[in-house]
Amino acid sequence: MLSPEAFRDAYDDEELAEELPDSPTGSLRDLQYLYGKLYTLATTGGGEYAPYLTPDAAGDLIDTDDSLIVVRVDISGPEPRLADDHLGPVWLTRYTEGLVQQVSHCKYPAARGIDHSVTHQAGRNSDPEKLARYAKERLTKWATDGVVREAADAHEDGWIVERLAELSEDALETIEEGVKKSLGGESATALLTVQVKTESDGEYRWPGEIDVFLEAMRRRKLSKLVTKNKADDSSGDATDLVTREPSRTVGTSEDPQNYFLGKQLEKFPGLDIEEAWRSHPISEDAAVTVMNAGVFVEACTYRTFGAKVYYLPYFFGRPTPEKARDLYRVLHDAASTDDDLTPVERAYENREELFDEDYLRFYISAVMPHQMSRYDVFGETLNGQLHYPKQLAFTHNRLVENASAFATEEGDDWTAPMPTNEKWELLAGDDNRLHAVSTGWYFYQTFAGRDDTDADADDPRIQALVNVLSGEPIAVDVLLEEFVSRISSEETDDEYDGFPSFLVASQFAQLCALADGDLELLTTSDPEKEPITYEPTYDDVDTMPTVTEILATDGGHPADAKLESFIQETPALAPNSDGPSVTAERRGAFLLGALVGDIGSYQEYSEDRSTTLVDQYPVKSITRSRIKKVTQETIAKTLTYTRQEKKEGRSYPGTKADYIVDRLRETILDPDPDEWEIDTDDLRFYYALGITYGMNDHPDWDNVESDDQPDLKEEH
Structure with missing residues (x-):
């Protein structure tokens, strides 16, 4: 090439x-x-017959010893005869790049049968007897093939093909002996072809120099194109x-x-x-x-x-x-x-x-x-x-490295809404992100678990991959179903320790990246889910005020400001009087999850409890009919811990996690969840997202100095 x-x-x-x-x-x-x-x-160059040649079929023979066996026939006289010059009737030589077009090989990929061209490719390490037979068949089988003869009959030089088939039995025996002698009894992998002399004072010509050979090759190959599948x-x-x-x-x-x-x-x-x-x-x-x-x-x-x-x-x-x-x-x-x-x-x-x-x-x-x-x-x-996969890779990296939902300014005293982890590929910047996107590994890490990596005929992973490569939006319903199924399976898998918060954060990062306004790779036919397809408006951490700056300006609690900011910048959760009512329901599920995650973490680290609210209310147990009861029980548990801490002298104004509880009362306890319309997968995913948020909602202990922020450590 x-x-x-x-x-x-x-x-x-x-x-x-x-x-x-x-x-x-x-x-x-x-x-x-x-x-x-x-x-x-x-x-093979341009020209009428070039497309019919198959140079790669014998490409591994180029420049190898004993790779071309040439039968040489003189048909310039009244009777066809074998060559008697210095090269003789059988010439064993080397197949070279320069001979590709002259030999004009056209492979017929069948276990039995002759190649389309007069040149034929023998099997690997064929013995001399078999090669001798193939050499003779250039004259006895190819030249007498029905399609070859039809082409010869319609061609002005068809007599050349006819004369080849007229060689005597003695000549064929000479060819057999010549092949065996030239090989010295050794097996070989080779092409077998012919050279023909048509003029008494002319040269021996290769198949690529004889038009009737090329036309016969063409017609033979074409004959196979109309008879496949028993036609x-x-x-x-x-x-x-x-x-x-x-x-x-x-x-x-x-x-x-x-x-x-x-x-x-x-x-x-x-x-x-x-x-x-x-x-x-x-x-x-x-x-x-x-x-x-x-x-x-x-x-x-x-x-x-x-x-x-x-x-x-x-x-x-x-x-x-x-x-x-x-x-x-x-x-x-x-x-x-x-x-x-x-x-x-x-x-x-x-x-x-x-x-x-x-x-x-x-x-x-x-x-x-x-x-x-x-x-x-x-x-x-x-x-x-190329824009779609490369932009998705870039956007995902930008989100987990710089967006306020996943990152904080260096030295900030409070964690970001979502956890990150350098050991989790989807929660850290990755130079090989484009490889993960283009191979589908990007979705394999977050979609429902399967026994192996092979896809089924209707596997959402392969469909999501093709969608991203082609720029076709992915249905939100498919993502939520896959995400929730994966979360539920890992919640009950003994291999995992505790709630799979890094998985949920990874899924959310994907959801945000796919919703990027420059990509618009999320779609839905349900207007209630439409806000999920909108691009979040998270600030770049380089332009955000730190927690210390927030406290200095409004005197509020950092957790309250962070929660309000996250909700307002996440379209799927943000209050909007013109938006669908399901948005409020989704926000309620998220807030319940946030409270369960927050109190569950408190139970684990402050109460040393092995079974927490997170374990008591797993994602797969949350339904519209049950969410009100879970909310009431979680708020009751929160009030219990508030009273307990006040008795122990750890007093602070209001209720523990009041910034969540107050919002939760407005979204779940009124109106009644029995009248909600939100889909189960939608409900469960944002509940899981809330748990992840709540478990990650605490001071950044590496940055907090106890003398500067005693109230933060005391509350958490």
Whole structure:
């Protein structure tokens, strides 16, 4: 394959423009055709027959010893005979890069049968007897094949093929002896081909120099495109969906992604295999060019969750020579670079060296293979942009590192609303975040647990991955269902110690990042859940006042100010007279969780209790019908601890955690939760978020000096 520099030198603008499609990429077939064109130009050059060659099939034989066995035949006289010059009738030589086009190999990938071209590829380490048989079959089997003979009959040089088949038995025995002798009894892995002399004073010519050989190869390969899946002849005259020109089209051609095959019923509903060309008409030459896209398609493909993710780059608009060269560089690098980067990451690394990112697009889909060659296709789109995964990675890092919901100014005396942890990937800045997003690991860490990493046909993890890569919003309902299921499973898992607050904080960070206004990757058809899809308005900690500054200005309690700020800056919780009533219900669930988390932490650390309110009221136990009772019992427990502390002399004004209790009374005890409309998953997730908040609602002991803030330590 040509290097990008050699590709640029090999084709000037005029030559390249002649080979490129004359319309923008508008379908997967258009994209595959463009890939196939670039691959063909880089391996076998331009021309009518170049797309039919398969240079990679025997690519590992190039520049290896004894890799090409050539049968040499002279048909310039009245009778065909074997060569008698210094090279002899059988020539054992080395297959080189310079011989790729001259040998013109076209592989037929079948366990039995001959290759489409007169050149044939033997199996690995074939013995001399088998190689001798293959050598003779270039004349006795290929030259007499029905499709080859039909092509020869219609060609002015068809006599060349006919003369090959007329070699005598003595000549065939000479070929057999010549092959065995040249190999010296050793096995070999080789191509077998012929050279033919047609003029008495001419040279022996390779198959690539004889048009009838190439035409016979072409017709033989095309014959297989109309008979796949037991079709007799799935072909007919129609408009080619790639070139938009009238032509003979085929309906059962191969596909680099295994789409549009006979068993792909979602692509071919109600398929009549003989009439497939009507449903999906692609011309013969275009079909072969599409097949050649395989190397580049696979280079831009990666596996995750047991599925194949296709992330195929192309440029927006009509192909031009300069854009084609840039695209070829991307594809060449993908095909020749052996690293662990996904195509998403590779495109991001090369974004400044290539064409304008605004013109870069990606075809995206994920394919889940099943038995019997059946496949499920997820989220197919041609409008994917690098912007979405890279922006999601950037936004998540910014949130957990700088947003007031997760971070505090250095030296601040009070914790942030949500906990962070350097050992939790989603709660710390991560230079490899784009890798996690592009592989789906980003969702694997927070979605419902499964037995293994392989996805099912309807697995939300793979669908969420495809959505992010393609810029399609994810349904809030799906996220909440997955989040709550994961939280509930870890609450009861003996492997985890206590409430999974870091998990909940990670899920919330994802929810905030997906709601970023520049991404808008959350959606819902339910107006009650719409506030969850809005971007939070958390301040950057570099611009926030510290707790000390807040106390100096209004004399209030830092916990009160922090809670009010968090609620107001979180659209899913913020009071809004014009908003849906469910927002107040969601806020009530959050506040109840905050009080349960706060008092539960008090019970654990001050009362040394092994079972706390957090354990007593797990997430999966919270329902609309039960939330009022849990609220009453939690407030009662709070009042009990308030009286107890006052008796012990730890007196302070008001009720313990009154900044939560006062708000809670307004949201849950009136109006009555029996009349609430909030969905269970919505209720439970924000209850879990509240618990996480409450457990993290305390002074930052590393920064608090007891002499400066005695009341803070005393209360907590």
